[in-house]
Amino acid sequence: MDFKEERIDSEDIYQGKIVNLRIDQVKLPNGRVSTREVVEHSGGVSILALTEKKEILLVEQYRTPVEETLLELPAGKLEPGENPLDCARRELIEETGFKAARIKHLYSFYTTPGFSDELLYLYLASELEEVGTDFDEDEIIKNHLISPGEIMDSILSGRIKDAKTIVGLLTYLRGDFNV
């Protein structure tokens, strides 16, 4: 079965700081032509950072698009040319003030492939040492901790409602990771 769409035209609509928007005209395998709106994003990282007590660090921050303060895993966008592991170490310190002696890549996933190419690299970090925060001046962030036993209720009750955070926390519950 042939699924592939052939891009026959593409128009750049906007080049932003976080995202770009382009509109593609694509030819489907059945010959039809359709329009696809594509939000380009450079990708990023999300970090499951475990304390000695096996609690997980969360950050609380206001999210303009949803007009809510959300609890999320520490995360951030790849800088141009930055490798994901360096990005994970940098964002963990910037957002939480903790440096991880151990950090490893678990897997990567697309946040919303229907309209965006954003790929997130999920990391597991442990052996944390507090080194002090170095917040991005446009971010106001507060640390929280969640224990494994609180995760499922927090998701089902809507206390946690960010996809990358749900992905990371449920992966941690399910996984059998050497940390």
Place this chain on the structure above:
Amino acid sequence: MDFKEERIDSEDIYQGKIVNLRIDQVKLPNGRVSTREVVEHSGGVSILALTEKKEILLVEQYRTPVEETLLELPAGKLEPGENPLDCARRELIEETGFKAARIKHLYSFYTTPGFSDELLYLYLASELEEVGTDFDEDEIIKNHLISPGEIMDSILSGRIKDAKTIVGLLTYLRGDFNV
């Protein structure tokens, strides 16, 4: 701690079929002014549809933004004024050809609140009956089944890499749902 950002200006950049793009100027609690790029989306549904053998229906489709064919939970966008439950029933039939006698809302989550307001309603559907597909003419989709025992390996190996699908499948593994 005050997190809330005050929107002081907003510019509409693009009105699309699936997404709109607007640029907000916001005032942070610390007094600084910053720019936020916001991808507006009407929200959607994602469906965990269980067969009698407790396998889960997945759909395979090409995703232009990531230039890949992905395995995903059946999902779709809310039509104007449509309630999420009706949307879940409609999308399940459109994408898989199966009608569910039982369907219930589990919880809802934001796919990517850093730059978009997209909210997805996750449903659990069971007692499926094949009624035939009624594909959207711009979608080419093939059904697959995954058993609970295959889920974790499929995620860790990258065979499944769509966030809403990982969220749904790991929730099913963890949850103790009456179906």
